[in-house]
Amino acid sequence: MPKITKINHIAVAVSDIESSLAFWRDALGLELAELRDVPAESAQIAFLPVGGTEVELVRPTTDDSGLAKYLAKRGEGMHHLCLETDDIEAMMIQLKEKGVQLINEFPRTGADGKKYAFIHPKSTGGVLVELYQL
Numbered sequence: 001m002p003k004i005t006k007i008n009h010i011a012v013a014v015s016d017i018e019s020s021l022a023f024w025r026d027a028l029g030l031e032l033a034e035l036r037d038v039p040a041e042s043a044q045i046a047f048l049p050v051g052g053t054e055v056e057l058v059r060p061t062t063d064d065s066g067l068a069k070y071l072a073k074r075g076e077g078m079h080h081l082c083l084e085t086d087d088i089e090a091m092m093i094q095l096k097e098k099g100v101q102l103i104n105e106f107p108r109t110g111a112d113g114k115k116y117a118f119i120h121p122k123s124t125g126g127v128l129v130e131l132y133q134l
């Protein structure tokens, strides 16, 4: 059985990374560990580690992505919760068997080699959930 092992990160949708960093980095004092573009997701992301997990800031870089539409409709705020698993393929099969609606049929692989996939909020009580396998 695949296991969920930890909360990898909590993501906040933002319209401007720099102005968000005024709070997360400058006021709270968190370290900005990573800032990069993710063309595959039409997003720019920032990671700020805290206590074994991370805060992720995500900003859309196009107008037509799911993230851009989310931001236009709901404004800035909590966007997704990312759970780490020891076996993402097995976890996705298990979820499908339980009738859980997935956004990605198969895991995607990031530039850093991490595998990830999103679970539809319809199946999770309204929370967009991301799965990660390192």
Ligand code: CO
Pocket: 009, 011, 056, 080, 082, 130
């Ligand atoms: Co994420």
